[in-house]
Amino acid sequence: MNVLKFGGTSVGSTENINKVISILDKYSKDDRVICVVSAVGGITDKLLKAAELAQTKNQDYILEFDAISNRHHKILTELTLSENQNISAHLNDKLQELRSLLDGIFLINELSPKTSDKLVSFGELLSSFIIAETMKSRGMNCVRKNSQELIVTNSNFTKAEVQYQQTNNNIKSYFQEAKQQITILPGFISKSTLGEITTLGRGGSDFTAAIVAAALNVSSLEIWTDVSGMFTTNPKLVKQAFPIENLSYQEAMELSHFGAKVLYPPTVQPVLNLNIPIHIKNTLDPDAFGTKISNDFIENSTTPVRGISNINNVALLTLQGNGMVGIPGFSKRLFETLAHEKINIIFITQASSEHSICFGIDDKDSLLAKTAIDLTFENEISLHKIDPIIVETGLSIIALVGDKMKSHQGISGKMFSTLGKNNINIRAIAQGASERNISAVISEKDVKKALNTLHECFFEDNNKQLNVFITGVGNVGEHLVEQIRSQKKYLKEQLKINIKVVGLSNSRMMIFNDSGLNLKDWKNQLLTGEKASLEGFFERAKDFNLRNSIFVDVTANEEVSKLYGAYLKHSIAVVACNKIACSSSFENYNELKNLSLKYNAPFLFETNVGAGLPVIDTLNNLIASGDKVTSIQAVLSGSLNFVFNNFDDTTKFHDVVKQAQKEGYTEPDPRIDLSGVDVARKILILARESVTKMNLEDIENDSFLTKANLESGSVDDFYNTLIDDEAHFQKLYASAKSNDCQLKYVAEFNEGKAKVGLKEIPQGHPFYNLEGKDNIVMFYTQRYPEQPMIIKGAGAGAEVTASGLFADIIRVSNK
CATH class of the missing domain: 3.30.2130.10 (VC0802-like)
Structure with a gap:
């Protein structure tokens, strides 16, 4: 004999009821079947709401009653039973009885637990009646038995306690005499020893099925619902959750007690002592294995957490x-x-x-x-x-x-x-x-x-999900998004990292999706996004409250940098190519470092110096290993190196700078690069990372620009002054050429002092043959006193800067 229970969703529509009948028909070909059914999905809540409205003298209870009535009549019609006068008459009689009960609650302004139990019992009585009559109309050997005639309880209304001896006797006696192949039982409902209608508590249909299964000592109990078993966690909150094939009774009770609503906790107890397995199955996917609950399985999970x-x-x-x-x-x-x-x-x-x-x-x-x-x-x-x-x-x-x-x-x-x-x-x-x-x-x-974090930790084969918010999807940002998209599969398979971009913003619009944006179509999505706001972007990242969140700043905006502290305080890692924060006051720089440690949120800014070159990471490793930096010599501006590598007596300085800006090697305002401020910021950051307290004003800046260049009021004015002062720049080139030297803008840090300026570099020097937009950094340390550690490569350009940001994002996963 098989005992199956179908929940509210399983009998919540005509389509699903037909699926239930199909399952019962298949089972009944091999053995007798007892089927326990819940109320039609949502009806119990509607019954309680109608009662609450009636109790408070709110006549909207009639609307709730009408909705309940219409729902059942609709199902009856769709199952082609409405033309049967006897069935329709019985349904109308029960609904009229329900209406009278609600009218009584309205009149006396009172809803006792006893009345509440009588009220909610209508849900299961109606659903079981409709299903049984449908099966009979299709020629199936079926009967409905009222569970109130079998299950006896005390008078603890709304959650009655079962009187097992009398209940078991009733069940055994009835099914010994019953001859039909399929018996439909309404779940949840019962009667007290005094004959009063009682219920077994919300979720009590599971309990009904377990009571019957235990009384008859069947081989297994099947609970059919709308999901394929008990999941590793709530699949509505954790997309990666999956069904657990086997559980012990104790594990199932613990999980159900703590919110796994697939199984009503008391269900386990009647079958536990008899070691009757409980099999949770999916009505919508009957071939799925589901979850088997018993003590007869071999543990083969890689984690002890079930x-x-x-x-x-x-x-x-x-x-x-x-x-x-x-x-x-x-x-x-x-x-x-x-x-x-x-x-x-x-x-x-x-x-x-x-x-x-x-x-x-x-x-x-x-x-x-x-x-x-x-x-x-x-x-x-x-x-x-x-x-x-x-x-x-x-x-x-x-x-x-x-x-x-x-x-x-x-x-x-x-x-x-x-x-x-x-x-x-x-x-x-x-x-x-x-x-x-x-x-x-x-x-x-x-x-x-919390659920996503713990599920990732215990169930996802060491996969780590990173949730990324990127602001500033211009040239560099666009390359970063594309690199993330193209490398997604590799990162997941080889590094066990799953990167989801959940927020994107430019200066005008921003878009979000906590499940991950479609990176193939993000530009079109951004066109129809919401109006961009720095505070709004932060608030959304904070409210999403996603694990392993990372804010990526791909701007040169001071206002964006002022929000780093707020992100870090909410344990959102910050990855920045924006140099403003790390070159601001030492107090602010130090505060961001401390917030990163306090809130366990990495603050990474490798691209502040050398774009994609591992300059800061290398320096940090030297310091962490106990080495001490004695001096740093570097060419840190890819844009200035590009300019002076392409400027000679056959070109105009103005034209070369224009070309550098056009190719993306300078900031939109080239004065930032040519004034030496950008290089000063970079050597300042390296000095600070070398454990030296220093501010930007402490750096000596020997500018090669003229007074007119430096005092220009706009970018256009600046370019005009470059034309006017062409002779000045040709003089700088001529001097270097006469000395057989190359012009390089050099940053130096030595004995706690730093300076930047244009220098004539002689042949044989490591800087002499530096080409194109390349950068070079030489670290002299206690371990490298004579032959420095040299890092050299492209130090500007959208693609390499994006790759540096990408590397920092990956580093976050290792923190």
């Missing part, structure tokens, strides 16, 4: 005070108070100092709990032995579950460090001696991030 679950709408209450220490009875009085108010505790922890007891309850019970507890301990509170109860709301509990966790070291540490790295604050922790469950209380706003 699932991650959560409960929302949790309030955390803390009873504390010095007067509790060493005094027996506080816990007893506290829990008796909560029991008296019928408040369920879902989480508890107590420090060994006995100074405080912390426990979690449903948010809706928090005010009642505080009032009752403060009254119980009124005397101790007045004497200042303990504090009034502290209530924190807006919280959730997340839990790792797995039978084998106790035999693996470091699970708790891994869990908490993973949450900590993503700035998810833990308010309380509980772990039983069995180590089957490790629970933590966090803010409800962090649940999605």
Whole structure:
């Protein structure tokens, strides 16, 4: 004999009801079938809402009733049963009975638990009737049996306790005599020993099926729902979640208690002692394996963690005070108070100092709990032995579950460090001696991030997802997006990194998608995005609250750089080619470094010096390994190197600078490059990374520009002055040529001092043959006192700068 239960979604439409009937027909060919059904999806909520409206004298309860009536009549019509007068008459009679009950609630302005149970029982009675009659009309050997005639309970309305001896006898007796191939039972409903209508609690249809399965000691119990089993975590919040093929009873109960709604927690108990497997299957995909719950499986998972679950709408209450220490009875009085108010505790922890007891309850019970507890301990509170109860709301509990966790070291540490790295604050922790469950209380706003972070840590084969927000998708930014798109597959397969670009912005528009933007069509998406705003971009990144978030600044905007601190404080890593922040006041630079450490959010700016060259990374490695920089000599401006490599007595300085700007080697305002300010910023950053306190004004800048060049009021004016002062630039070239030298703009750092300026470089010097837009940096250190460590290569250009930013993004994954 097979026992199958179908949930509300499975019987929520004509299409799904037909799928249920098809499954039952297939099963009934091999053996007798008992099918337990829930109310049509959403009907129980509508019944409760109608009752609530009626109780408050709101006549909209009639609209809710009409919606319930229309839904059932629509299903009846679509199943071609509406022409059968007997079936239609029975349905109308039951609906009229429901309407009369609602009218009564409206008239007396009262909704007791007893009446509530009678009211919600209509959902299962109606659905089971329609399904049974449909099957009979199709010639199937089927009958409906009212579960209220089988399952006997006490009179604890809304969540009645089963009287098992009488219930089991009823079930055995009925099915010993029953001859039909398929029996339809309404789930959730029952009757008390006094004959009153009762219910088994929300989710009680699962419980009904388990009671029947245990009473008949069947070979397995199948729970059919709209998903393919119990998932590693909530698939609505974690896209990578997947079904768990096998679970123990204890693991399933833990997961269901902590929010895995596929299974009602009490379901497990009736079948547990008999070791009857529970198989969770998908009505919409009946061939999927689903999840099998039993104690008869071999553990073959690579992680001892079997699932991650959560409960929302949790309030955390803390009873504390010095007067509790060493005094027996506080816990007893506290829990008796909560029991008296019928408040369920879902989480508890107590420090060994006995100074405080912390426990979690449903948010809706928090005010009642505080009032009752403060009254119980009124005397101790007045004497200042303990504090009034502290209530924190807006919280959730997340839990790792797995039978084998106790035999693996470091699970708790891994869990908490993973949450900590993503700035998810833990308010309380509980772990039983069995180590089957490790629970933590966090803010409800962090649940999605926490579940994704933990799922990635324990289930995704060491894959790490990076969620990237890029502002400044101009020339460099466009190349960066394309590099990410083209390398996505390689990174995922070879480096176990999954990069999702979730936000893009230029100076006009911005777009977002927390599941990842389509990088093949991002330009068109940006055209129809929302108006760009620096603060708005930050707020969206903060509100998304995604794990491993990275903000990438591909601008030269000072206002953008002022937001770095805000990003870091929300544990959003910052990757920047914008040099303004790191060359601002030393106090600001140092503050950003400290925020990066405090909030575990990397702050990387490799492209500030040398574009894609590993200059800063190399310098950091030297310092970290204990080496000490004695001096730095460098050509750090690809744009200036390009200019002086292409300028001679056959060209005009103005034309060469124009060419450099056109090819993207200079800033939009070339004065930033030619004035030496950009190079000064770069050597300043290197000096600071060499552990030297220095500001921009401390750097000597020996400019080669004329006074007119430096005082020009605009870019156009600047170009005009270059034309006027051509003789000055030709003189600089002639001097270098006569000395058989090359002109190079050189940055130097030595003995705590730095300077930048144009120099004549003789033959044989490492700078002499520097071509095109190349940069070169020479580090003289205690380990490299005579022959410096040299880094050389392209130091300007959109593609290499983008590759430097890309490298920093990848570095974040290793932090």
